[in-house]
Amino acid sequence: MASSSSSGLTFKLHPLVILNISDHYTRVKSQSQSQSPPSAVNGGETTSPPPRVFGCVIGVQSGRTVEIFNSFELLYYPSTNSLDRSFLEKKQELYKKVFPNFYILGWYSTGSEAEESDMHIHKALMDINESPIYVLLSPSINHAQKDLPVTIYESELHVIDGIPQLIFVRSSYTIETVEAERISVDHVAHLKPSDGGSAATQLAAHLTGIHSAIKMLNSRIRVLHHYLLAMQKGDIPCENSLLRQVSSLLRRLPAIESEKFQDDFLTEYNDTLLISYLAMLTNCSSSMNELVDKFSTAFEKHIIRGGRTAFF
């Protein structure tokens, strides 16, 4: 069920929706994991499929632009393969009071692909919105993937094997942000590096980036070095064009070789080292201070009345 949509609608998705769906999924997953006792038999891997969560997306449709602002959760009944209708209507009323412009635009779910059973829910929503949108979030973490794992499906009537059927077709979308959303997303993105490493601050992330770049450079130089050694020993036939390339590369380095550069470089290096030494000294003296405070609290024979604060 895939070809791109031909309805000509442009979709704008707000980050809040993505965060809501992701949060919903994470909560349900961790709750279900904590409830079922860990009785995994095969090596600690959970074999049960990740739970699917469902909800509604709301927003504004003006002309050909559909802007999805917000979302809320819904309960799913697997027995009837439908969503909780009464709750949906109650929520719709509440949202109407606060955001009079927002309509129910569709629904969302998690999973890697849209399934056949989803069409049932989709049709059920058609009486609220004649062409609802299906937002699908794929919760599997794939580091190689650079795009967002969010797809928006529309339903179209296609004739397949002579039978007109509703199928899901993909639509493209753009991310639209309000200022508040931009600030918060920016904040989170800067604090946590994208590869999920343990560096907690911006400086550490920056330095980790530089470190990995230098590591890559080092490994590449080592490869070249081994290659040249092998060529010298005679294991590999001499290739003059490669040698020419290596020689031209080497002639480009070092970029600066003067005495003054050495002086300035070493001075700056020393300055940085001295600053970090000073920082460590300050750190040490502050921990020493705390230790001494604790020690005197614990072992002091007389307590000064009223002179001590509770904030060390």
Place this chain on the structure above:
Amino acid sequence: MNLNMNSVESVVAQIQGLSSSADDVTHLHGLLKQSEELLQSESTRLAPFLAELDPSKHSLGYLYILEACTAAPNAKEQANELVLSIARFLNDCAAEQIRLAPDKFVSVCKRFKDQVMLLETPMRGVAPLLTAIRKLQPSSEHLTSLHPDFLLLCLLAKCYKTGLCVLEHDIFEVDQPRDFFLYCYYGGMICIGQKRYRKALELLHNVVTAPMSTINAIAVEAYKKYILISLIHLGQFSTSLPKYASSVAQRNLKNFSQPYIELVTCYVNGKISELEAYVQANREIFEIDRNLGLVKQVVSSMYKRNIQRLTQTYLTLSLQDIANTVQLNSPKEAEMHVLQMIQDGEIYATINQKDGMVRFLEDPEQYKTCEMIERIDSSIQRIMALSKKLTAMDEHMSCDSQYLAKAGRERQRFDFDDFDTVPQKFNI
């Protein structure tokens, strides 16, 4: 478990049988503790049994028998063989086994030291005691009772460098205060012998400011040396001890070292002749304290101090003027002194021999060499290790029951959640 151990032979057999694995050794330890009286009673007969045991495999048993053996006072003729056998044991024994009976080990080592001193050959005891310390210490941060004995032997044998290698490791855990006092005092003396005045000052400072409930002789002697080293190394001395020194020390130490305090006042005045006169007058006092050598060094450091004072006033000075200001006899002596100071790194200057002028310079360190990088790097590493130690101690202290009791009590009064309009203070 109460075997019939009524003969030394059976004890020896048990030792030989039960020395292979760790569980056996603990079992053996229990048995040995029970048969201690038996061993003590038979102490005269025990020497031949030692030959049946191997010190490296049966260390614990060997230790017990050796300890019982040496308990009896013996004559000087036997001292030599005793020294040899104990030295062999100390070199060969297994560290894990002897750590089960540390006090016995310490008493054997102390007797060893006594024998060595009896023979007046302290040099023979240095190396075995060094290995003994390394085997007894759970880690290099622990102070054992053997440290002061070892340092004493080093001092008597004049093996200062060996003593220094033990002093390099900082001590963080101390069992007995007396060990600590002696260790720091002897350590200070060894550092003085090696002319490492900064470390000596640090060690003597530790003795003087260590917590003590009553004044003790070690602290008094250490205080006298502390004054002298402070004059030699720093050129000044303040008679007030820091706040963390015990009140006992703060009140009483000064009374016991009155002549030294007066020496300080003489020194600060800056007149060599007065200083020398004072030293001459109180020569016997300094001799009794065995500090005369140090006092003479104080006098010679006076010249250095004066020359250094000159660097702060003049940019160039002639050798003749230096000799006159510092009260040296001739420009030649002044030149020798200045040259020595330049070589030691205490002063930055150049001597122009043609016209006899000395030009004083600034510190030429530009902080742009690779050696400086390595120095700073090693300092950073040291301080990182220290920081880890401090955080560990901090956590340890936070879990301490006494601290939690007192901190909990204090917090209740100022808890924000309990604040109501009437401050609690007025409710009492």
